[in-house]
Amino acid sequence: MSEVKKIATRDSYGNALVELGKEHENLVVLDADLAAATKTGTFKKVFPERHIDCGIAECNMAGIAAGLSTCGKVPFMSTFAMFAAGRAYEQVRNSIGYPHLNVKIGATHAGISVGEDGATHQCNEDLALMREIPGMVVINPCDDVEAKAAVKAAYEHEGPVYLRFGRLAVPVINDEANYHFEIGKGIQLREGKDITILATGLCVSESLKAAEMLAEKGIDARVINIHTIKPIDEEIVVKAAKETKQIFTVEEHSIVGGLGSAVAEVLCEKYPAKVTRIGVNDVFGESGPAVELLHKYGLDAEGICAKILASM
Secondary structure (H helix, E strand, O other): OOOOOEEEHHHHHHHHHHHHHHHOOOEEEEEOOOHHHHOOHHHHHHOHHHEEEOOOOHHHHHHHHHHHHOOOOEEEEEEEHHHHHHHOHHHHHHHHHOOOOOOEEEEEOEOHHHHHHOOOOOEOOHHHHHHOOOOOEEEOOOOHHHHHHHHHHHHHOOOOEEEEOOOOEEEOOOOOOOOOOOOOOOEEEEOOOOEEEEEOOOHHHHHHHHHHHHHHOOOOEEEEEOOEEEOOOHHHHHHHHHHOOEEEEEEEEEOOOOHHHHHHHHHHHHOOOOEEEEEEOOOOOOOOOHHHHHHHOOOOHHHHHHHHHHOO
């Protein structure tokens, strides 16, 4: 059996920008002195006149992006999630969110899979922060195919969009020829009648593996990919709650304010059901190899499976 292809979604981001740039002259890319890491350097090589390095000044970059959007441009401002959602939060909220400007935020290096850079750079709070901003669309793609489709959808959407990308190479689980991305619509990847696993980002592929492990123990797990955290697909969430006994959410993010919170909010109002949140348990990350950190925090297939078994 051939090995599954793995690509980091930050690479997908850079490649998608180039393809969109060929089609749309109004697309511009801003970076905060991290073009090599965020992969916007790929765009810079092809369209140097449409790439602006703002230096290590993320708050200023948000203001520049806001200004460009009022002049007919579609800016993608790019930096690490910790700086896009954290350092520049006020500017994103007040200069982009409040006037509902057509700015796209490409946030790379999210979650504990940043690895050796440690707790200061492992942003496990960005989905919560961005989800709070009125009118902000929040997307967390699971693989290369989905990430490229998400960038295209973000460009086509009128209004602010937060896109979350990772540093770690992850399996490509979607077939590009047959894949369809729609903002706000979850995708069921596996049938199941006993429980439902709602996963996002790199945890989607790990959740599929966990479902296979659970099947060996007689548990039939449905797996749904929630690539859009906001607006969340209420219909698919409620349907899963009605048809299976228990809901589990899995995310490489704090269990506070992210996918787990969004799902719990929906079900509290629409169809009360038991929800178990699997993610980073209100702690900071730490320095170490990405794969080992995911294992330590129980976000690989083995850890997800164990946490589900322990709560049933």
